[in-house]
Amino acid sequence: MMKLTGAQVVWESLVREGVETIFGITGGAVIHLYHTLPEYPIHHVLMRHEQAAAHAADGYARATGKVGVCIATSGPGATNLVTGLATAYMDSSPVVAITGQVPTLVIGTDAFQEVDITGITHPITKHNYLVTDVQELPTIIREAFYIARTGRPGPVLIDIAKDVQAAEVDYVYPDEVSLPGYLLPGTPSPSQLQQAAQMINEAERPLIIAGHGVILAAAEDALLELVEKGNIPIVTTLLGIGALSEAHPFCLGMAGMHGEAYTNLALSQADLIVSLGSRFDDRLTGQVDQFARQAQIIHVDLDPVEIDKTVPADLAVLGDLKEILPALTPLVEERAHSKWMKRIREWRSDSAKRDIVGQETDELIPQYVVRQIWEATQGEVVMVSDVGQNQMWEAQYFVHHRRRGLLSSGGLGTMGFALPAAIGAQTGCPDERVWVTVGDGGFQMNIQELATVVQEKLPIKIAILNNGYLGMVRQWQQLFFEGRYSGTPLLGPDFVRLAEAYGIPGITVREKSEVGPAVSQAVATDGPMLMDFHIVQEENVYPMVAPGASVSDMIRRPVATKK
């Protein structure tokens, strides 16, 4: 039996959990951990802010499907993780956060850099632990990883008192966990599946909503089989993008507040909605009592809590999509749904007429930038978008055809997510090309991570859609708040000179004609590169479902006058 210190227990256990990379910042209460870290084959990515460490772990998890790990010291280190953990929690991302805590003897005395981080993070973690006895540490780490990655994934925090890190223990890593209160969903009964199949077979206008759950369950293949067997059109949520290639004729793309009109028309006209791993978020449904009024709803989810939470289900099927879909598809009959598909195609061609990229304009519009990036990369990138207008333009104008090809903060809508999450994604997937789409507002929220990009030699490409505003809020002010731009005009630095100060080459783009060459230059650049696109300042994201309105009631783009 090995005699290890608590600090060694942590690393030894992480190695056994398959952890290769962690993201963190050291400090007084984790100094024992960092002291022993070099003894283990774990790569530590030094971040410049703990919030970014949590986002990086989250981005790593989303890109690889493995548990992302972040580490921070007690007090401010721990509280800085909070936004990142809440982001991971809202989007069901498997993250383990390790924090140092003040020594057991002084817990509760307001010791230097003491904070009750388990208390603070109860509502934003799947579970958390305060470790005050080194004997419990191996079991707790085992449980933490198990909880983070199984069922509906989520962040788990382990707060380890400093003396526990130094104390010794006979190390045994448990094979099994004993969690009597942790229930994983069983398998749905054959009759439930039969009922679901019957509803699908009887529907004339069926529609699938694919959510993040499809990707988390790695059920993309199974979804494709269901779609192609039943000829069922699908829409996705923002986080469901990539569940099915957007190039597939049955994939209509993202629906909801900024979904293309035909996706929301399909939702409002469908007579059956099969929701797969989506939680009927308000950005998808709009006004809930107006949502999909003609449709029966089959709600398939891993988490019982999501059933009937916002939209009542006519049939609930609980379980793992990776098991459910292959069992369901054979029961689904081949149907053409040709009338239904024809209507959708008509709506779709109407939307195409309103496609702003097809319009003749010399202005540097953001949609054009996104489309140029897509064309130059052929979509073969892991795109990490930030939050706000840039996120919606990316979602609308990039044709996502690959799995785990878009990472974004959906539920919490955390500005500043993109750059650190991209660091996590690029670290986890060194062979991928990782791009960031970000606004000038969100970029300034974690801009310090440019240093991490350089220190880690990460070839991340950063496209700033710079409009000098906190743009999404400005859009709301323009449309719903008398055009009073209160608190939204935004001054930024010269991003290119700033990037150069960090050692990252950059290019400022002010003309539409310069977009293509700039993007091509980025594609051809081996290392990181920053592009600062000075876009039209008051461009809006359309279509838009106004807050409180039904999804079928949209503010549309005008029809293009010239082609």
Next chain:
Amino acid sequence: METHTLIALMEDKPGVLHRVASLFRRRNYNIESLTVGHSETPNVSRMTIVLNGDDRVVQQVVKQLSKLINVIQVLDVSDQPAVSRELALIKVTAGPGTRTEIIELASVFRARVVDVGANSLTVELTGPQSRVNSMIGLLHPYGIEELARTGRVAMVRAGNGNALL
């Protein structure tokens, strides 16, 4: 809005009460009372939660509670035949003129006088919430100086399929 009674069994670990309380606050559930103590099983606590809400809200509460890792089981016993009791300690103003009257009132409610002072009496009453409420109402005119209520504890009656553990 109806009143529901939930029984929850949970691992007796630090922070569990906070997790539950935090959940109620976070989800904006309207909680009337919450009691917690040991159960018949070592290291398992038993909580009785009384809350107001329609069926949909209560179903959500049950599911959200069940989702907490340390919560082993949750049961809504509102529709089951159950014994539910609350204990109240009531210190009521009582001088020579009213003492006998209050003691008689207490005996009607099968309450016990547990402390007698020169100018007050302390009455202990255990019973269904309705009985506790009526007794408090009747004591009000005398002057209630101090009131302590435990909140409800509940147990399903024998032979009614108690599904707990």
